[in-house]
Amino acid sequence: MLRKRITDITSSLFILLWLYAGLSKLAEFEIFRNQLGKSPFISTLAPILAWALPVGEIILAFALMREKTVKIGLYVSFFLMCLFSIYIIAMLRFSYYTPCTCGGIISRLDWREHLWFNLGFVAIALIGIINLGLPGYKSKVLMSG
Amino acid sequence: MKKVSAILLGLLLGCVIIIAILWWVMDAPNRKQNGFTRRFLTTDLPLIKSAQTDGNLRLLSGISESTIYYSTFKKGEIAYSDHNLTKFERKEILADTILLGKLKKSNEIIVDSPSIYLIQGSAKMIAKTDFQRSAPVVYKLQDLFTRVVPMSENALIVRKFKKGVLDQFLYKYDLKRDTVSNERAATAPSTDGGLMTGGMISYDRATHHGVYVHYYCNKLVLLDSNLNIIKTGATIDTFSHYTIRSNKYQNNGKEIINNAGPTRFVNRASCVSNGILYIYSEVRANNEAIEEFYTNKRIDLYDMSDLQYKGSYRLKGVQQNKIRNILAAGDHLVLLFANQVRVYNIGTNALASNTNIKHQ
Numbered sequence: 001m002l003r004k005r006i007t008d009i010t011s012s013l014f015i016l017l018w019l020y021a022g023l024s025k026l027a028e029f030e031i032f033r034n035q036l037g038k039s040p041f042i043s044t045l046a047p048i049l050a051w052a053l054p055v056g057e058i059i060l061a062f063a064l065m066r067e068k069t070v071k072i073g074l075y076v077s078f079f080l081m082c083l084f085s086i087y088i089i090a091m092l093r094f095s096y097y098t099p100c101t102c103g104g105i106i107s108r109l110d111w112r113e114h115l116w117f118n119l120g121f122v123a124i125a126l127i128g129i130i131n132l133g134l135p136g137y138k139s140k141v142l143m144s145g
Numbered sequence: 146m147k148k149v150s151a152i153l154l155g156l157l158l159g160c161v162i163i164i165a166i167l168w169w170v171m172d173a174p175n176r177k178q179n180g181f182t183r184r185f186l187t188t189d190l191p192l193i194k195s196a197q198t199d200g201n202l203r204l205l206s207g208i209s210e211s212t213i214y215y216s217t218f219k220k221g222e223i224a225y226s227d228h229n230l231t232k233f234e235r236k237e238i239l240a241d242t243i244l245l246g247k248l249k250k251s252n253e254i255i256v257d258s259p260s261i262y263l264i265q266g267s268a269k270m271i272a273k274t275d276f277q278r279s280a281p282v283v284y285k286l287q288d289l290f291t292r293v294v295p296m297s298e299n300a301l302i303v304r305k306f307k308k309g310v311l312d313q314f315l316y317k318y319d320l321k322r323d324t325v326s327n328e329r330a331a332t333a334p335s336t337d338g339g340l341m342t343g344g345m346i347s348y349d350r351a352t353h354h355g356v357y358v359h360y361y362c363n364k365l366v367l368l369d370s371n372l373n374i375i376k377t378g379a380t381i382d383t384f385s386h387y388t389i390r391s392n393k394y395q396n397n398g399k400e401i402i403n404n405a406g407p408t409r410f411v412n413r414a415s416c417v418s419n420g421i422l423y424i425y426s427e428v429r430a431n432n433e434a435i436e437e438f439y440t441n442k443r444i445d446l447y448d449m450s451d452l453q454y455k456g457s458y459r460l461k462g463v464q465q466n467k468i469r470n471i472l473a474a475g476d477h478l479v480l481l482f483a484n485q486v487r488v489y490n491i492g493t494n495a496l497a498s499n500t501n502i503k504h505q
Contacts, residue, residue, distance in 0.1 A: 030394040030401075037392075040407040041167040075152065083160040090164050096173060096427075097407040126153070133149035 003131055010128030011064040014077045017121065018064070022057035029054075038099035041091065071132050078125035085118040174409055175429040175438060180383045183430040183443065183457040190444075190458040193477065195487040196230040205481045207256025208474040213488075214256035215481070220248045221263060223256065228477050228488055239263060240278050257295040266290040271301070273320070284323060291339070293318075294346045294355070296370065302346055302355055306338070311402075313339030315346070315357070315372050329372040331357045337391035337402050349417040352449045356422055358415040361388045361408075365422075365452050378452030381445060382428040384411045414480075418473035421455070422447040425471055425480070440464065444471070444478065460489065 025032045033050035037043050060080075064073035088111055091098050098111060109117060202224060207214040215224040221239035226232060238254075238261055239245050253264040263272040263281070266289055274281040290305030291313060301318040303325065312335050317327040332342035344359040354375065355368035363380040379385065392405035414425035424445045429438040442460040447453060458478075465482035472479050478489045 028396065030396050034392060034394060034401075034403055034405070037405055038407050040171050040173065041164075043172075043406050075156065078153065079156040079160065082157055083163060086160050086164045087167075090168055094168055095171075095407075096175070097409065099407070129149060129153065130146075133146055135146075 003134070006131045007070065007128060010124050010131070011070050011074065013124055014073070014121070014128075015061045015064045018057040018061035018077070022054040022061065025050075025054035025057070035099050038097070039091070040095050040097055041087065071129075074125055074128045074132065078122065078129060081118050081122045081125055085115060085122060088115045088118065174388070175427075176435070178431050179428055181381050181430055182432045183381065183445070184454070185432075185443075185459050186456050189461045190478070190489045190491065192460075193228065193488040193490050194230045195485055196226075196233075198233075198481075198484055198486055200484050202481060202486065203469065204253065205470050205472045205479055206254045207258065208472040208477075208479060209258050210475050212258075213472075213479055213486070214254075215486075216252075216254040218250055220250055220252060221245050221254075223254055223261070226486075228479075230486055230488060236276070238274060238276070238278055239272070239281065241281060244272055244281060244283065253293070255293065255295060257298075260295070260298065262293065262295065262301075264293050266293075266305075271318075282320075284318070284320065286318075286325065291343075292346050294348050296348050296355070297350075302348060302372065304339070304346060311336045311338050313342075315368070317372055327372045329368070329374070331366045331368065331372070331374060332359070335391075337393070340391045340402055340404060341387045341389055345412075345415045347415060347417040347422070349420060349422075349449050351419050354449050356415075356417060356449065356452075358412050358422070358424060360410050360412060362386060363411055365447070367449070367452055376452055378447075380412055380424060380426065380447075381454050382411060382426065382430075384428065414468050414471045416470075416472045417449055418475075418478075420449045421473075422449050422452070423471060423473055423478060425468055442468075442480075458489075458491070460487075463487065 029050065033046060036050050037046040042049060060073055060076055063069040092111055201217060202215040203218055204216040205213065206216045206223060211227060213226050213228060217224050217235065222235055222237050224233055224235045247268050247270060248263060248265050249267065255262040255264065259275050261274050261276065263274070269286045269289060271284040271293060272281040286305060288306045288308060290303050292304035294302045296302055299319065299321045301320065303316045303318045304313050305316060306313055315329045315331045316325045318325050332339065335342050341361060342359065343361065344357050346355060346357050348355040353370045355372065357366040357368065363382050363384045365378040365380060366374055367376040367378065369375050388409035388411055390405040391402055393400055393402050410427045412424050413427045416423050424447065426443060426445050429435070440462060442463040444458040444460065446455040446457065448455055465485050467483035469481040469483065473491065476490055476492055478491045480487045
């Protein structure tokens with residue numbers, strides 16, 4: 001029961017995060033696309049990423065809502081949060097220019113705060129994945145369900 | 146559990162590889178050769194003092210023979226120190242709370258002793274006061290402006306917008322008569338609000354010349370005291386084209402003009418003193434190794450009478466990257482970084498005459 005709750009909480013947090021991140025990017029699409037284009041690392045990919053990122057985030061949120069795809073959803077969430085964290089570290093360390101951060105409330109965070117925020121979600125993803133990977137998870141879920 | 150760990154490690158490694166590839170293919174301007182060489186002076190510029198600032202100093206606001214003035218992140222407040230950076234003090238210079246309310250945290254303060262200017266271009270306002278906190282005289286301009294530089298006690302250079310034109314021009318603002326005159330197009334015509342042609346203005350009272358230094362290309366424009374163009378020149382790098390592009394887009398019914406790609410400064414900070422123009426460049430020369438470029442900083446010097454390049458100072462071991470601005474007075478050159486102030490000794494009239502300079 002406890003382990004089912006852990007999975008529910010971790011996936012719910014990611015559902016909220018991805019829905020918020022994806023929808024806020026789409027809501028302020030032009031600003032987001034412009035900010036992406038200013039990043040020296042991904043300026044050439046900006047036109048593709050500007051669509052792919054928010055759409056991917058929303059699809060991921062739906063994947064986390066389904067029991068069948070929650071595991072892959074957590075793995076992809078872990079991958080993305082690690083990718084974003086390493087991207088921020090690289091931007092702060094190696095980039096000659098750092099643009100503003102992404103849209104919504106998260107835009108109020110500076111890059112370092114954003115990094116800590118992302119690392120927090122990396123930890124949440126890890127908790128969810130390890131919880132799912134421990135032996136006996138399926139049977140307990142089935143029993144409690 | 147082993148399988149889970151292996152997948153997680155694989156994913157993490159994948160992230161590192163992706164970012165490494167992005168970094169590798171990034172178009173970094175200083176990774177390649179930029180096709181020019183700097184003439185470094187034989188001796189490194191002697192550092193008088195450096196001090197950590199914890200990021201609370203926003204800009205250098207002015208400099209006199211004995212004092213350095215700084216804008217802070219608090220509205221209407223200045224900080225000041227001596228040239229040895231022994232003690233930093235702060236002073237609120239605006240008692241008028243209504244006026245204070247019109248300022249934003251980004252308000253610029255210029256100390257041109259004994260006058261202090263509080264500048265808010267977005268509010269079309271300049272307020273003039275002094276250290277005695279005298280009742281400020283408020284000047285309201287008709288248009289938005291982005292740059293203000295004192296020429297004398299009663300005259301300013303203003304870079305401002307013009308009604309109906311999406312560009313900025315230079316003007317002379319006579320404070321006594323409260324009139325704006327001498328409109329000059331010192332920069333190439335633009336339709337992006339003067340974003341690509343953005344730059345810095347400095348005025349040298351020794352030569353009565355002003356200079357406009359472009360941020361995003363190597364153009365220099367020398368002006369007389371009526372803002373007539375005396376000469377156009379270039380910094381020693383090869384960036385004669387603009388390193389940024391502008392972009393217009395609609396957001397919530399408003400037209401926003403912004404730079405379309407990463408901001409690449411050619412000339413990041415500049416100042417003038419005693420006939421010399423000092424420019425903090427962000428472009429690597431062929432005779433600077435990449436590692437050396439990132440661990441040292443450089444100041445290029447130009448003669449204010451003809452914009453001729455005179456040589457460069459190497460500032461060794463400056464790990465700070467985010468320069469705010471620079472100022473020079475007498476023997477001293479001051480650099481303000483995001484977290485540090487550094488004061489260097491440039492010697493009296495260091496390059497007023499070219500005869501004593503030895504180059505590498």
